[in-house]
Amino acid sequence: MNISWDYILESLKSGLQYFPNTLKLVMIPTFLGLIIGTIIAFVQTFKIPVIGKLSRVLITLYRGIPIVVALMIYNLLFTLKFEAVARFFRLNISIADVDQIIVGIFALTLMSICLMTESIRGGLIAIDNGQFEAGYSIGLTRMQTLRRIIIPQLIPISIPPLTNNVIGIIKGSSITMAIGITEVLAGALIPGSKSYSFLEGYIAAAVIYWMFTVILEQLSKYLELRGKNFKRSLV
Amino acid sequence: MTDIFSWNRFFDNIPKILPYLSVTVKIVLFATVFGIILGIITAIIRINKIPVLNQIMGIYISFMRGTPMLVQMMLVYYGLPVILEGLFQWNINRWDKVLFVYITFALNQGAFLSEIFRSAILSVPSGQSEAGYSVGMTRIQTFKNIVLPQAVRVALPGFGTDFIGLFQNTSLAFLIGVVDVMGRAKTIGTATKHVIEAYIFIALLFTVVSIVMQLGFFSADKKLNYKNEVSV
DSSP states (O other), X not given: OXXXXXXXXXXXXXXXXXXXXXXXXXXHHHHHHHHHHHHHHHHHHTTOTTHHHHHHHHHHHHHTSOHHHHHHHHHHHXXXXXXXXXXXXXXXXXGGGSOTHHHHHHHHHHHHHHHHHHHHHHHHHHSOHHHHHHHHHXXXXXXXXXXXXXXXXXXXXXXXXXXXXXXXXXXXXXXXXXXXXXXXXXXXXHHHHHHOOHHHHHHHHHHHHHHHHXXXXXXXXXXXXXXXXXXXXXX | OOOSOOHHHHHHHHHHHGGGHHHHHHHHHHHHXXXXXXXXXXXXXXXHTOTTHHHHHHXXXXXXXXXXXXXXXXXXXXXXXXXXXXXXXXXXXXXXXXXXXXXXXXXXXXXXXXXXXXXXXXXXXXXXXXXXXXXXXXXXXXXXXXXXXXXXXXXXXXXXXXXXXXXXXXXXXXGGTOOSHHHHHHHHHHHHSOOHHHHHHHHHHHHHHHHHHHHHHHHHHHHXXXXXXXXX
């Protein structure tokens, strides 16, 4: 048995065709996770009563659940309960009208919120308390201090962990294949189901994912350097 | 279809699923032991910049970090038999599926741990090694007595995160047909048509084990962190 280049090429093409789905599965959770995660991280750092503690406990608990298990549970609930929920809200849609990709996006978004919160909280801890105090002492409000002093420092610190999170989400997106979403991995395997060239399909998928993450890593390195330049020019 | 979740089925499932945690534990132990060995070898190659091997290991680490676990597992599952048959005429179609999982996770851990070890060893200031040489220690003595104890402390938090991630990733093994906790849940699902209780129990199980491990690493970290006490 030999590895055939033709099959790899065919799988590459087929996998890339579904790249937009993977992008959707990565971009939407990253974006939502970044916004919600930042808010939660600030809530936790400012020790806002009840919500701060509660979110901390919830995130610690949720982080213990592997993404496959979470996906399986959401997928089951989705298939079993979707119609009932839609009827409850008087929505005239059936499960066939809804793309299953939203289950994947939902699961990955929750995962992304947890990851992003932890990273941004870590970044906030790394910023010296004196920076807040300096802002307050010259009469800035809390929001002004955040916007003008804290967030510009937070961005360069957070870039490396955020890149790691995005890579984690990319890897997680491949698991959505298990609930029947056609993204890069499932797409790369489509030619294999006719010719039994599964190995070639997986090689093609690995190549696509590898390129995607290597490009992201390079981008993050570039951004990190730029962030540092900006810091240096201030001094 | 009347009720999705029932506590009766939930408690019935516990004795059916719990024994299969041993499969997961075996994967974790095997991957950690071989991952540490592989990680140390890789870290040594990378730190000493041994030509050729250094570049190969760089590609290996980049690949392991850049591709999803699921893809790596499938590549080993479908690729290893092809490679071994092509090179040595070995037929490993009869191998237990869990062996492929062991190999994948060991290779994956080797890459991730080598990066943790490498950065931990490099984080020890070179003055420490020089101090060791200046009092007449050999390279190995210096590494063992001076660099390693400091590096272990730096590596521990990263190792802990990685270990918990590994534990959670093992739940992917059922996708190639290994019967671990998830595989067992699936068979329960096909037998009884009720699988949500099994999945929720597994989610709880993983959460509890992860948190216990987190606490364990946290206390180990505190114990090893004697730096503050000394300097005060």
